[in-house]
Amino acid sequence: MSTSTVDLHDQHEHGHDPHQQHHFATMEQQFDTSKIGMWLFLATEVLLFGGLFVGFGLMQSRYPQEFLEAHEHLQRPLGALNTVVLLISSFTMVMGVLSAQRSDRKKLVMYLVLTIICACIFLCVKYFEYSHKFEEHLLPPRWYHAQPGDTVRDAAGNVSHGYGTFFAFYFMMTGLHGIHILVGIFLLAWIAIRANRGEFSKAYYTPVDLVGLYWHLVDLIWIYLFPLYYLIK
């Protein structure tokens, strides 16, 4: 985030870190401030997903049987695989931040690349899951096709809207999460390039730390999504 914005009009004598912005007294103050900003941003992310979690909860309480039956169509092994992949990526991210703190450029780049690879695996698996849903028409209410196992039907034999609602939420929440993974890949690539140039050291590694925080939040959200969708039973 904070590249060298040393102000040309800065009246102070120089000699401090070129990453230090003019309105901060010390690097420490700047680092703490950036962290506060990132945590606040993460709070907004939690609330963004929070709305969807609440909506899911309400709809689940309205259509408990439909949600139970619909979740059987999700591929639990693939979901579990993705959970493991993201947990590994969290570990590599932690190691990346640690390497940055130790000014170990090579390891930092390596761990960042590993994290990106995990993120890509996650998205590939998600792609296969999504295409399976599309083939089977496991989609929001308007496009949902009745499945043999669907038991909740009205007198005319039409299936309840609850099945489609389950998949509407499934696509919205995993989709929004997927977008966050995608954004994460770009952020990781960006700091990997900068790390490769040797921009980070124990004196200045704020961007690595902040992207790390973001990545952990994205992982954490998946940790909640996985049981919510795949492990209803």
Add this chain to the structure above:
Amino acid sequence: MANTLTSQARTADHPRPAVNYLNAQKGIWSWLTTVDHKRIGIMYLVGVLSAFLMGGIFALFVRLTLLNPQHMLFGKVLMTAETYNRVFTLHGAIMVFLFIIPSVPAALGNFVLPLMLGAKDVAFPRLNLASFYFWVFGALLAITSMVVGAVDTGWTFYTPYSTTTQGSVGLMTMAVFILGFSSIFTGINFVATVHKLRAPGMGWFDMPLFVWGIYSTAIIQVLATPVLGITLVLLLLERVFSIGIFDPKLGGDPVLFQHFFWFYSHPAVYIMILPGMAIISELIPTFSRKTMFGYRAVAYSSVSLALLSFIVWGHHMFVAGQSQLATVIFSALTFLVAIPSGVKMFNWLGTMYNGNISLETPMLYAISFLLLFGIGGLTGIFLGTLSTDVHLTDTYFVVAHFHYVMMGGTVIAFIGGLHYWWPKMTGRMYTEKWAALGCVLVFIGFNMTFLTQFFLGSRGMPRRYYNYLDQYQPLHAFSTYGSWVLGAGLFLTAINLLMSLRKPMDAPDNPWGGTTLEWKTSSPPIEHNFEDQPVLDRAPYDYRPQPVAR
């Protein structure tokens, strides 16, 4: 005493520095790419005032249409029912999302907050600029939506109408979504700034109360806006893909939209009013020459209003089909809001009591605020009470109530603050006589327009209606005449402020004898705000004569 202090401050001034934030860099590009909080504040000010003008013109048209039940003007029908729906929707959406929400925090707050803290800038200057461009982008989208086929849903976008109407709800909700980002960025920036960039020696309870108000606002901006964001995304998905979350035909729940919407939009009401209260907390001690009465209580009341704002959203839905138990609980919680609001009112009055009051224009606005917000707040109690609310829901009574709080509260405080900090921002004094006249006209016009609407509402005139019964005509006409007086007052105020820009810079550093840090730098401030890092040596609102040699 006011004069001695002012002249003391004047003589203590160092000569006006030749280079200030306005002329340090030249050209339009230096403005568009600036990361200086003062310049961004000025750009925001220009933006929100343009939005205010646009929303105000829509409001005048709404009132003009309602002048008589035939909607005739000079023998012609002024607008059709469809156009009317669009015009009042645009008035509401523009005023709420483009004007009031960013008005005090993003325009005045951006300029003043770092100065008050003795900081060189906000915590994240580039995020600040990004916030402004998100605002511009959102505003452009909103204007585009008007051109392609304006929204006619009311500013609340209630489903199922909003998911079925032909108007360009999609573009407008996208605009509001993007404006939400702008608001979140401002909020994040201010929270971080208040936490980490206070001047040496400035503890939490040495901060000016304006900072407390803006800080509380920023917390709401950060915590509530994302929920609006996701709600609007759901609305868009519903419109485009029929995901069936709000549509009962597809198993959804339209009331769920209202819950989501008000979970943001009730706190948003406090995003609007808290900064207004914050300004008043500056104006009253300064122009009463007296220490703020109950400083801590006022500081805490800002924070508690911010917290309460999150648990009262259900009072917008008393008749929308939520459970009776929920309704009773929300009603009871709503009454709690009266406590911190009352704390503020009484502390402002306590500050004025026995003070050395000088009635300069900002103080005139502050006193107007006390009267108008008093009415707005008290009528809120009628609406929080279930038995009366059932009768008053969706009548002009509600319209009058929220205009007393939003316009009589926030906008009056905003204009007061604008007059208060105008010399600091521009380096120029406006003509006091015209400014005071403008304030009086605004006050009279406002009351003519909206006090009338309490009567209309209590007699059963429903809000948003294009047609009305003949019996309401005299009151409607009076309200419309009031809107002309109000418009004239605002016009006079705007002209007076703009005319001052033609004068040479004549404002002293501290024209009002204020004690907060922004008055310790030159008017207008230099690029980095202060020659040296200011150190706080006295509590805010300490008006005892200062020893000359510091």
